[in-house]
Amino acid sequence: MEKDVNRPMYPEPIWRQDTAFPPFPKLEADVNAEVAVIGAGIVGITTAYLLGKKGHRVVLVDAGSVLNGTTGHTTAKVTIQHGLYYDELIQNVGVEKASKYVNANQDALNWMRKWVNEQKVDCHWKEEDAFLYTSIHENLDKLMKEQAAYEALKISGDFVQKMPHDFDSLGAVRIRKQAQFHPLKYLQHMLDEMKDMDIRIFENTVATQIKEGKKVRVITNEMHTIVSDFVVVATHFPMYWKGLYFARMYAERAYVIACKMKSAYKGGMYVNVEEPRRSIRSSIFNGEEVVFITGENHKTGQGKDTLLHYKELEQFASTHFKMNKYLARWSTQDLVTSDKVPYVGKMTKNTDNIFVATGFHKWGMTNGTAAAHLLTDLILGKENPFEDVVSPTRFHAKVDVKQWLIQNSDVAKHYIKGKAVFPTKKASQLQKDEGAIIDFGGERKGAYKCTNGVTHIVDTTCTHLGCELAWNSGDRTWDCPCHGSRFSYKGQVIEGPADKPLTYEHYIDEMDKPV
Template sequence: MQTQPYWIQSTESTHYPTLKEHEGDIDVAIIGGGMVGITTAYLLKEKGFRVVVLEARRILEGATGHTTAKVTLQHDLIYNTLIKNFGQFQAQQYADANQKALDQMKKWIEEKNIQCDFSSQTSYVYTEQETYLTQIEEEVKAAQILGLPAFYTDNTELPFPIKGAVGFKEQGQFHPRKYLLHFGQEIVEQDPCIFENTRVLDIKGDGPYTIVTDQGELKTKKVIIASHFPIYDGGGFYFTRMYTERSYAIAVQIEESLFQGMYINVEKPTRSFRTLPTEQGELLLLGGNGHKTGYGGNTEKHYTNLEEYARQIYTVQSIPFRWSTQDCMTVDQVPYIGPLTSKTKDIYVATGFKKWGMTTSTVAGMILSDLIAEKKNPYSDIFSPSRWNPKAGVKEFLRQNTEVAQEFITGKLSAKAKNPTCSHLGCQLIQNEAEESWDCPCHGSRFELDGEVIEGPAIKKFKE
């Protein structure tokens, strides 16, 4: 069984240079070479900006390389909640932004003839329990109010009966690395501006900025932090407004015929379904079993649980791939895209995509490239990192920060005190057996067993 994601295993590794000393004027330095970083770099270069992308490891091998790659604006049951918490106007912004992103991605794939296994699919959020039917019905109404292609059904191609589902027509699924590697090649055609194995350690100055990396320094007029969890906070206190979750996926070869559509349930544990075309034939991609980072217990059990579930509903022949991922969540369920703080000049951020990063990363690219070009973006208000909506986020804000405080204290007093200490804010790390890593239960940093950083916000090796 391959423990590397299919997306990475099935594409060639990138070998962009590390940063040495960079000569010349830089308009925008982008920290992070995932979907946000590559998409935004492409859009900025199209507008005539001189851009560099700084990636701590290899581009498109982080969250982008570990996704289930559903290209949809159906982000769980989100639209009824948005209308209640933010009002119809801002809910419409969220819907329109993601619809435009989906349309733009389809257009690029067609116009550029990108061979990325894209297929049009209907996306479903379903339930097997009567208790969730009201939520499903309310989501259908909310989505239709916003003009989205939503409908109600109690009949799907899943191998078990459901009580009801909300479907969105004309969504999609694809191979994210095949799609984004194309843009990476376009970006560097005239200017070698992608630098790998170049970890950003600090941002100095108040404009222009000096980007300090482990490979050298460069000066830039503007900065975009697209590092998943922001590695530079700038007084925005993102670590109090966000948390991270891990989830798991297995690619399964089954005897039965596969379905059409993409599916995810309302109840817990999460069950996510899509098909996965490979060179060896079409597989079932089954995901779920999410938990807050550092709180999953023996993480190997999550893969076992998914495999047992697959065997309950299908005749399993083999499981050639498995992988896990990490996602950033905001306390009010809406991503942060825009200026890092209301007082931070020319530093921007994109984070907190709540497991739905394919369209949202494209939204981020569109918003950030407009803001840097000093152009008003019609969707930016709902995503503003400076927003504070007590109705939407205060309960989750208090819960998450209480958990962090408790974890910090108990970690120092319990047997975990012998574990390594996170280099971000000093919490005791938890060993992740399945991924062979040390994970931080406070803010989601992850480390190799030898201490090297896998996931931020930490930027330095852990402390023994």
């Protein structure tokens, strides 16, 4: 199958291939605002938009390009069906809070649908039924429990024996009238609307410090200051250290392939119960229908060669569809909290004017929109029933303590494992387009040899807390198995919590000579 796949060499989300954003300036002077929003994904942009509609002066900044982070890598299902979730949620937080979670996400879906219709947004919004299915007899009981949770939470779902696409399913729980869309076209329209509001947007502007006070000061890496009454940290992984979020969440990666199929797609959005996880939906690209297949979840920096995950998805596509053209591949990173409920609200119980939104566990379209509405209400001093469900200061003794022990034991294991292994491979032994841990002058280093023969060498110790990084061959990055930081092969930070680049030691040619 490998010869027939014609896999794209580099990962690039399909969303960015048919959407062009005008460049935004870099912050090059001190500015004042009522609200500073850090992070220009769905949470940050929607929050800025909602506040702008209320007449507030907002400054929105992003460390990279607008919408090139997690939102730009999503599969963009707009649904309250969040996998095999609600039975466990009821066990963790009870029926009352679980109902508030459902209602907040349903309200978010309804708001998005209404906004798209009223604004006449061309974002390929399409209503679809969502299916949670299993192909294993032992998991039918899990589906029945999930259906019972739907009934307890008044979710309008039903159990079905057949789906439009079979996938060897033994049964599925269905929720009707969910949706899918093109997230960047949706948010591009929102950005266009913000031009008429008192909102300033800056990209390639890295916020590095927050100084608390009645007036909050956000300091950038170039020592410019944003002074505001409120700050919203919507940077996927919070860039502010307070709250110790790195110890309260873990990072998980998943992989996506986008293909044209020889046979017509029959409709529906799908996710299975068992591992390996598979999520399927269709979309429109350049006027033609394409199918997204997502899955192969694993903790960042852990597990098998990441290129194998793409191969597994390709095999699934070949088995259940007939691939006509392989258009794109990419991966995405999600943050998971101990109870699998996002953290949205005050950064800590003592920071009344600094807010955070993180930990959306793969369901950021509705959760992110619900978070933006909650953050807006908190800044405006309004009550919101979602607040106590997602409060970052909440504590559920049974699940929080258990998950804290599990996750931090895993961190300790990988910290020790990384320090105990010393490589024997040399830079000169690398093939083109190969990365590996190498012995470089008696020191452990990471090296990647480009297709042009140039080798890039970095220090593989994570700049966050010192764990040893692993090579990600599928995306050509260095990934941390402890807290999920990711770096380019030249050492630049791609994902936090790390905020400093790796030491870029050398790059050398075919003869191991410094260039």
